[in-house]
Amino acid sequence: MNIGQAATASGVTAKMIRYYESIGLIEPPIRTEAGYRIYATEEIHELRFIKRARTLGFSIEEARQLLALWRDKSRASADVKRFAMKHVRDLETKIEELQGMSLTLRHLARTCHGDDRPECPILADMALPGYDQPPHEQ
Amino acid sequence: MNIGQAATASGVTAKMIRYYESIGLIEPPIRTEAGYRIYATEEIHELRFIKRARTLGFSIEEARQLLALWRDKSRASADVKRFAMKHVRDLETKIEELQGMSLTLRHLARTCHGDDRPECPILADMALPGYDQPPHEQ
DNA sequence: CTTGACCTTACAATGGTGGGAAGCTCCATA
DNA sequence: TATGGAGCTTCCCACCATTGTAAGGTCAAG
Known part of the structure; x- marks a missing residue:
């Protein structure tokens, strides 16, 4: 799944996916030999999570904290x-x-x-x- | 009345007064020989007007239109x-x-x-x- | 093999505002 | 009169989240 498909699947534009990566909100994904970003289902879930948080009015920093809570299965x-x-x-x-x-x-x-x-x-x-x-x- | 006094009198910071001037929201005021901006009562009223418009949630562009309506005595x-x-x-x-x-x-x-x-x-x-x-x- | 859609990076702009540097001016006080 | 500090000047940068653009590489269909 390249970035365009990930964008469609998650509702986050390709532009914003790259931005979220650049600010460390999401991990850099693996790349093809040609340098194309490749996303797996896991990453799509994260992007959807972020999208939803933003839709609910959380700032990006708040989304970051929510993601941390989400990932921490024991909180x-x-x-x-x-x-x-x-x-x-x-x-x-x-x-x-x-x-x-x-x-x-x-x-x-x-x-x-x-x-x-x-x-x-x-x-x-x-x-x-x-x-x-x-x-x-x- | 220099910019600091104008700021106090209008509730708009000196910083923002210069900014409003730079984007053409207010006219450039006259200057002293040393280059200090000098404001008269008229300008203070305008700044207060702008401040109030912003407080009411108007954007700067909307404030610009409101100012135009305000100045146009015949609208x-x-x-x-x-x-x-x-x-x-x-x-x-x-x-x-x-x-x-x-x-x-x-x-x-x-x-x-x-x-x-x-x-x-x-x-x-x-x-x-x-x-x-x-x-x-x- | 060409074409067009898609990918890459990099940089700029948006809207308002705040912060700060570097240099000049004004005014009061010693 | 000299000095110091407050306030003025311009200029550039940062913020937040997003969009746009430009120049170039890649992929897949015809």
């Missing part, structure tokens, strides 16, 4: 669960941030007439001072 | 509102993506015992095939 499932729940909290923090932005903008938009006239509280608000850092200086 | 408020609501939809799409990830991980974590034993459905699931692209090949 406690509690370790994995802790790791996963930490990521869930990270995701939810991010979600709350975005919801804050969305809500603020919705509120602003609601007060905007949205007609031919130029007056617009959205832009007016954005020019207001002291919004990003609440005023708490000396 | 219809409907244009601004449309722009803002488009961004709200973008934000909500992103939120849904993250919620999908979070939910999936929560479900997986719930089925994981989280004890000393190594069996863990979280990692088992992540190695499963055909998850990221639903199976619809030939």
Whole structure:
């Protein structure tokens, strides 16, 4: 199985497979005489694992740690669960941030007439001072 | 007002002010004889506007468009509102993506015992095939 | 044997931001 | 007045994850 087939089978582009190899996320595979990378089922599984981790929003470094947990057959499932729940909290923090932005903008938009006239509280608000850092200086 | 004071007044770091200038987001300010950038109240307002737009999750290119709308005193408020609501939809799409990830991980974590034993459905699931692209090949 | 698809490496760009080096300027204090 | 330190200047590099491109080698089908 060469890199193109591995890409199709795993859902990771050939480009990214080479990149993951270059950063040591996956082991360099054996090569043909001509220098072509050859992947076995085992490697495809790893790539799929990585792909799935990325889809779930784990960073590459986190995927690296997950891979380590995956390979370590003797680690406690509690370790994995802790790791996963930490990521869930990270995701939810991010979600709350975005919801804050969305809500603020919705509120602003609601007060905007949205007609031919130029007056617009959205832009007016954005020019207001002291919004990003609440005023708490000396 | 030099760049450091402008940074403090606007909440945008000096570093980023120079960057915004370099990409043409703000106009190059006048300089002292020694080459120091000098900012007036007007520019501080623009920087604050940009900062606020970024805080609300607009990209720099979007901030550029918002600035154009802001400067154009005759544009219809409907244009601004449309722009803002488009961004709200973008934000909500992103939120849904993250919620999908979070939910999936929560479900997986719930089925994981989280004890000393190594069996863990979280990692088992992540190695499963055909998850990221639903199976619809030939 | 040619052609085209695929492989190889290497380098650049993206979006925002931070970090740092090397050199100049300003201002206060000794 | 000299000195020192803070702040300014430009320039280049790093991050993360991914994509694009270019120049060249290889494989398989026609």
